[in-house]
Amino acid sequence: MSAVSEREIDLAILRAGSVDYLDYWFISRLVGDLARSPEAGDPGTLTIQAVGRLLVSGQLRAGDLEPPGEFVAWPISPEAAFERVRSRVDELSGELRVGDIAWFEVPTASST
Amino acid sequence: VIAPLRPAVVVLLAALIFAAPTQAAGLPAAGCVYQYDATSTVAVGTQEPPSATTTHVVNTRRGAFRGYDRSLQASPVGMRILCAVLAAKARTPRPFGVVRPDQPPTRLRPGGNAIGRAGASPGIRELDTADELDEVFEVLRVHGSPTTSRYPGAGFDLPGGGFVGRRESKRFGPTLDINIPGIDDIRKIHVRGQ
Numbered sequence: 001m002s003a004v005s006e007r008e009i010d011l012a013i014l015r016a017g018s019v020d021y022l023d024y025w026f027i028s029r030l031v032g033d034l035a036r037s038p039e040a041g042d043p044g045t046l047t048i049q050a051v052g053r054l055l056v057s058g059q060l061r062a063g064d065l066e067p068p069g070e071f072v073a074w075p076i077s078p079e080a081a082f083e084r085v086r087s088r089v090d091e092l093s094g095e096l097r098v099g100d101i102a103w104f105e106v107p108t109a110s111s112t
Numbered sequence: 113v114i115a116p117l118r119p120a121v122v123v124l125l126a127a128l129i130f131a132a133p134t135q136a137a138g139l140p141a142a143g144c145v146y147q148y149d150a151t152s153t154v155a156v157g158t159q160e161p162p163s164a165t166t167t168h169v170v171n172t173r174r175g176a177f178r179g180y181d182r183s184l185q186a187s188p189v190g191m192r193i194l195c196a197v198l199a200a201k202a203r204t205p206r207p208f209g210v211v212r213p214d215q216p217p218t219r220l221r222p223g224g225n226a227i228g229r230a231g232a233s234p235g236i237r238e239l240d241t242a243d244e245l246d247e248v249f250e251v252l253r254v255h256g257s258p259t260t261s262r263y264p265g266a267g268f269d270l271p272g273g274g275f276v277g278r279r280e281s282k283r284f285g286p287t288l289d290i291n292i293p294g295i296d297d298i299r300k301i302h303v304r305g306q
Contacts, residue, residue, distance in 0.1 A: 012233065012234075015232055015233050016232065016233035016235075016236065018232060019231060019232040019233065019236065019284060019302065020236070020281065020284045020287055020300060020302065021281060021283075021284070023289075025291065026235070026289075026299060026300070029235065029296075029299060030233070030234070030235065033234055033235070033296075064264075065264040065279070065281075066264060067264050067265065067279075067280070068280045068282075069264070069265075069279055069280035069281040069282045069283075070282055071283070097261045097275065097291070098261065098263060098267070098275050098277060098289045098291050099261055099262055099263040099264065099267070099277075099289075100261070100262075103264075
């Protein structure tokens, strides 16, 4: 299997995000599934790159998921959101767990 | 004719009868989960490690989690008999899940196949109803303890390093988040059409 393309990764994330809010753990696993071959690259690097691309392009929003199930986007620019995500990933100690780092939403016309 | 006994009474009687902490080598650590009525589920299973003889009996009320937990001492033989007693009184004709602490929860793979239907993305499965989703959650969390992680819902850390959580979503409906070692193809469960 050849290296997975950025477009493939982005589309997989957006498809999953069309039916649920996504946390960083889920995205990392999704990317890991796509990047199983050695040529695909490091899944961790591919994950943060994909999140960065999608955040900055406005196709993904970062925020928190608050009970009973409302997504609250961070009131900061996409670039700042990406920096926050990257910083949290860098600071993560131990295994990535469900709900760690951030939650993400694929914006709809009504949510933008 | 004996009037239908409430699950708690059945469990208590069975516990008294079979509360003999004996070793029965060679029998697998396993358990059973039965649905009694629309709101009650009774689960029986050993705790980890599989050789332990403590049997957990959990009666849960779906949705509100107002159930109670009871632990008792029972041999693997006693546990099997207890499961048989439960089977005789349960609403379901056979266990809808089998708890095996030494293996991934078989409830996620009834008949060997991933539960429900494939969802919109790999790792996402769909069930028909929220009741079914809640029942799966109850089965999976039986051996769990409330998570220490920041999770926007009811999250449980499972023996062996796994996690299962149930959360509500205003936009997408109820969802289970699942991170169980060895089960890489089931990470979320949704209700179809929500």
